[in-house]
Amino acid sequence: MTVIFSKKCEYGLQAVLYLSTLEAGAMASADEISKKLDIPKEFVSKILQSLTAKKLVKSKKGNSGGFYLGKAAAKIKLIEIVEAIDGLALFNNCVLGFPDCSPGNPCPVHNKWGKLRNSAYNMLTSETLEQFKKKSIAKINKIIRK
Amino acid sequence: MTVIFSKKCEYGLQAVLYLSTLEAGAMASADEISKKLDIPKEFVSKILQSLTAKKLVKSKKGNSGGFYLGKAAAKIKLIEIVEAIDGLALFNNCVLGFPDCSPGNPCPVHNKWGKLRNSAYNMLTSETLEQFKKKSIAKINKIIRK
DNA sequence: ATTTAATCAGATAAATTAATCTGATTAAAT
DNA sequence: ATTTAATCAGATTAATTTATCTGATTAAAT
Numbered sequence: 246m247t248v249i250f251s252k253k254c255e256y257g258l259q260a261v262l263y264l265s266t267l268e269a270g271a272m273a274s275a276d277e278i279s280k281k282l283d284i285p286k287e288f289v290s291k292i293l294q295s296l297t298a299k300k301l302v303k304s305k306k307g308n309s310g311g312f313y314l315g316k317a318a319a320k321i322k323l324i325e326i327v328e329a330i331d332g333l334a335l336f337n338n339c340v341l342g343f344p345d346c347s348p349g350n351p352c353p354v355h356n357k358w359g360k361l362r363n364s365a366y367n368m369l370t371s372e373t374l375e376q377f378k379k380k381s382i383a384k385i386n387k388i389i390r391k
Numbered sequence: 392m393t394v395i396f397s398k399k400c401e402y403g404l405q406a407v408l409y410l411s412t413l414e415a416g417a418m419a420s421a422d423e424i425s426k427k428l429d430i431p432k433e434f435v436s437k438i439l440q441s442l443t444a445k446k447l448v449k450s451k452k453g454n455s456g457g458f459y460l461g462k463a464a465a466k467i468k469l470i471e472i473v474e475a476i477d478g479l480a481l482f483n484n485c486v487l488g489f490p491d492c493s494p495g496n497p498c499p500v501h502n503k504w505g506k507l508r509n510s511a512y513n514m515l516t517s518e519t520l521e522q523f524k525k526k527s528i529a530k531i532n533k534i535i536r537k
Numbered sequence: 538a539t540t541t542a543a544t545c546a547g548a549t550a551a552a553t554t555a556a557t558c559t560g561a562t563t564a565a566a567t
Numbered sequence: 568a569t570t571t572a573a574t575c576a577g578a579t580t581a582a583t584t585t586a587t588c589t590g591a592t593t594a595a596a597t
Binding site for chain 4: 274275276290291293294297304305306307308309310311312
């Protein structure tokens, strides 16, 4: 294995980045998102449902319904999605799995990992979806559906 | 979830760090390791078996047998354990799960993650088990078995 | 020789995560 | 009104990871 985020979280992040590229007022169906990102439709649908429950995403039922961001892209940070899906354990637990890792009882890589973890946290908090928009559009447009 | 290393890998790293704290010529049984690190005996046994197959660890069968490092602690780096158990996908795959993430086709956090990933790699390659020895001893001695 | 305590090997079980399926509800469009 | 296409909800299945069990082999100690 070796993973930072669960598949659920990866898909959630991708889907939310996708929603952030839509023009104001537009929405995207689970089917559209699934096709554009090449991820299982029912799975992305479930994930967005859970994000809907947490107000990060909104949905509209019925014909021509779909999902859209729960608030302005300029007000959403990736960490919110991560927290909603995977939680913040990554930023609290010992990277080597030792119990009670802390400054007073550090594992062999405690300090190094601490710095890294802060950088990771920063990566997820310093920019908003709005600031990622250009890059998101570029990346999503290059995904080739198998 | 949200994990860097699998449980298997965490336990493997802990066990190898434990072996590195033994005095020259000594070995430790799966039972001893299990008790000292508070991890399931059969599991750590299996993991060390797989590391034995890869020559990172050696074992001696029979009464008063056990496991010991396959080479000098000064010649083993954490990355070798990680590679043997989890592989190096962490250092190759996109952190957001996008396909074909590369400088020419980057995801929104590609550059930031690239730097982080290098630091993580460095954390696992810059020091040997020998250099971690003091810290390993200190940490292991503070583990309280439940 | 026998006992004991260890690794080793393979099967199995349990738990978690990932993915899919089915049916109900909702609402726009015809 | 009916059809159609969407979310929603919950159940189910599949896959993977984590953990345990059983028995065989090995070798030191008595």
